[in-house]
Amino acid sequence: MHCRPPHLFLSKTLASLHMLLIALSFSLFACATNPDNEQPRPDHHKDGGFRNNYSFIDPSLLDFLEWRRQRLVHMDRSEPEDLPDPVTDPAVDYLASNHSEVSLTFIGHASVLLQMNGLNILADPVFSDRASPLGFAGPKRHQPPGLTTQQLPHIHAVVVSHSHYDHLDRPSIRQLCEQPGGPPVLMMPLKLDDWVRQAVPECDEARVEGLDWWQEALLGEVRFILTPVQHWSQRTPFDRNQTLWGGWALVSDDFRFWFSGDLGYSQDIPDIGERLGPFDLAAIAIGDYQPRWFMSPQHIDPHEAVITQQEIRADRAVGIHWGTFRLADEPLDQPPKDLAKAREKHGVPDHHFITMVFGETRRWDGSDLVPLSPSSDTEKSDPVTGIQPISGSVITVDD
Numbered sequence: 433m434h435c436r437p438p439h440l441f442l443s444k445t446l447a448s449l450h451m452l453l454i455a456l457s458f459s460l461f462a463c464a465t466n467p468d469n470e471q472p473r474p475d476h477h478k479d480g481g482f483r484n485n486y487s488f489i490d491p492s493l494l495d496f497l498e499w500r501r502q503r504l505v506h507m508d509r510s511e512p513e514d515l516p517d518p519v520t521d522p523a524v525d526y527l528a529s530n531h532s533e534v535s536l537t538f539i540g541h542a543s544v545l546l547q548m549n550g551l552n553i554l555a556d557p558v559f560s561d562r563a564s565p566l567g568f569a570g571p572k573r574h575q576p577p578g579l580t581t582q583q584l585p586h587i588h589a590v591v592v593s594h595s596h597y598d599h600l601d602r603p604s605i606r607q608l609c610e611q612p613g614g615p616p617v618l619m620m621p622l623k624l625d626d627w628v629r630q631a632v633p634e635c636d637e638a639r640v641e642g643l644d645w646w647q648e649a650l651l652g653e654v655r656f657i658l659t660p661v662q663h664w665s666q667r668t669p670f671d672r673n674q675t676l677w678g679g680w681a682l683v684s685d686d687f688r689f690w691f692s693g694d695l696g697y698s699q700d701i702p703d704i705g706e707r708l709g710p711f712d713l714a715a716i717a718i719g720d721y722q723p724r725w726f727m728s729p730q731h732i733d734p735h736e737a738v739i740t741q742q743e744i745r746a747d748r749a750v751g752i753h754w755g756t757f758r759l760a761d762e763p764l765d766q767p768p769k770d771l772a773k774a775r776e777k778h779g780v781p782d783h784h785f786i787t788m789v790f791g792e793t794r795r796w797d798g799s800d801l802v803p804l805s806p807s808s809d810t811e812k813s814d815p816v817t818g819i820q821p822i823s824g825s826v827i828t829v830d831d
């Protein structure tokens with residue numbers, strides 16, 4: 433019997449209890465049955481949940497314990513010295529008034545705000561202080577979110593990649609459903625739509641979509657397509673892989689974007705490039721990859737992130753999933769350094785795969801993500817690129 437390690441790392445004082453619960457989940461999962469086993473089903477569906485498309489080497493429970501032992505002895509706990517300071521004056525006014533340009537804001541960890549086709553779309557919003565079910569224990573964020581929920585423009589849609597606490601944060605989903613003007617549409621992997629309906633009553637009025645791999649939902653002019661990636665899901669000791677995971681392709685006639693969520697390297701990546709590429713821009717995870725002997729099935733490293741950019745055929749990429757919650761052994765400021773080495777090794781120009789400062793917003797100038805100029809005026813065409821406002825591009829969530 434194999435086991436995937438928990439993504440949520442509780443404090444040391446809770447570690448023993450956590451181990452016990454993980455061990456218990458082994459036996460429960462082994463006993464899961466599928467009441468629908470008479471029905472034909474996709475290969476990635478299995479009794480009581482889901483599996484990856486391609487061979488997935490599960491680290492065993494012993495591997496997990498060995499990693500934790502090594503971490504206690506060897507992990508560098510010094511403060512990261514090269515983390516950028518968060519932006520002190522995020523582009524709140526620009527974000528509120530921009531209905532025409534594509535822009536991307538790095539909020540922190542995997543949370544990004546994408547503006548495209550008049551929609552404000554949040555990916556994996558986590559605004560809580562800890563990536564944990566507990567307010568007093570679990571991975572604590574190193575710096576506050578680059579934007580507060582009060583500084584967000586009205587959010588039309590939220591996409592969630594999977595159930596791990598550093599990607600799906602119930603207080604954040606609750607706050608978004610209570611935003612003035614009504615809740616966003618919630619785009620979830622299959623079965624996480626059920627989680628929303630059960631766990632977040634504040635979202636009762638929201639449109640909630642639960643998508644399988646390669647399925648899509650339309651909002652305004654944007655197609656939201658859930659793509660397979662190699663990963664796993666778990667929020668409790670009893671729900672391992674019972675909800676689906678994936679990346680998100682957001683595609684319109686004007687712009688093509690891909691959000692990776694968490695992923696190990698697999699054939700899914702070139703599959704995405706073949707079926708949905710090319711992309712203008714991708715947000716690709718670059719952090720939480722050490723030690724490789726343990727993390728590689730579930731988290732790509734910066735070298736693999738560059739390969740991912742190339743294989744999904746993304747012209748530009750932004751590194752996410754770094755600098756905020758320390759979930760693996762590399763220092764928080766290490767991923768951009770290793771990304772620079774990976775770019776050099778693969779001959780990728782620096783501006784083709786960048787990292788952004790926490791809270792930074794960049795706009796798409798037609799071919800690249802560029803910093804906002806102090807005079808950014810979203811109501812006029814750009815004199816350099818000729819981007820024109822899209823008439824009638826403000827799309828309500830009722831569409």
Ligand code: ZN
Pocket residue numbers: 439594596663664694
């Ligand atoms: Zn994860």
Ligand code: ZN
Pocket residue numbers: 596598599694753
């Ligand atoms: Zn993660």
